Amino acid sequence: MGHDLECTISLLARTPAALDALLRDLPETWTFRNEGENTWSAFDIVGHLIHGERTDWIPRARMILQFGDTQTFEPFDRWGHVRECQGKSLGQLLDEFAHWRSENLGELRALNLRPEDLDRRGRHPALGIVSLSELLAAWAAHDLTHLHQVSRVMAHQYREAVGPWTRFLGVMQCAGRSSPK
């Protein structure tokens, strides 16, 4: 199927509450552990999502609408969450993510995008020419890739505990890491 802006917005609107329901006040075993060196915990992932709200999706959409493909997007800092997270609790991060997402969806709606706007082109530093439609679809799919990652990182903490069940649990076999973007 193609891209449907209303579907994108419906999903983007729900992710903060879904992560909140899953993660808030969970024991730190689930939220602060990662999959090993240079990997992220659920806490880091929420920080990364905030960093994306602040510097990635809506700023890039604005750039497409203003400059088309004559200006290249700022490269996204894949370790930007380190600053976002510093000195904060997971509860604070969840609140911030919900706040930024709500602001950004307000801004997206206010753009009143017409179908022809979605075809407008921008320039990604690694991917080259991309459309506004692809950017917005990727925003929603990016939520899903990190929900997918959160589930995997959390399941990893129980890899030993489940004993022989490991082989029946797809999440324990997943090697679908996201690449830097």
Added chain:
Amino acid sequence: MGHDLECTISLLARTPAALDALLRDLPETWTFRNEGENTWSAFDIVGHLIHGERTDWIPRARMILQFGDTQTFEPFDRWGHVRECQGKSLGQLLDEFAHWRSENLGELRALNLRPEDLDRRGRHPALGIVSLSELLAAWAAHDLTHLHQVSRVMAHQYREAVGPWTRFLGVMQCAGRSSPK
């Protein structure tokens, strides 16, 4: 890390609300589509989780406590969700899942399991001897494997829409399917 019963219960208690926040009233594009023939939609997955609540985890825990490894668990019907789902809306399924999970956690807490109970052994039809501890850890990890799957099935619907972003999104590369158990 090993198994911690309080961690298991904390997670089990949150999954219904997390899925509710993510899925309730989402457009059917997200919730009723699957990944192709013989694969599941988010709707099917919630049905499967209900079927597990009714026939798998707590019934097996009871069996371990009553009969140890002298009786083999009933095999789990991996297509049992078809009956669970019939004629129901996703909203109804989410309500049912929350209801069964809450009942089952009530029953688990009422068992007042001591550390030595967690070492008790049962017999799985495919895995052989398993401990109560492993069964309960697998119950929580099974929630995560299906949250992982829901994210992947939903992301699949936007595989085309995200254009060149596909290669940056780990969820689009995931081949971590769960096996029948």
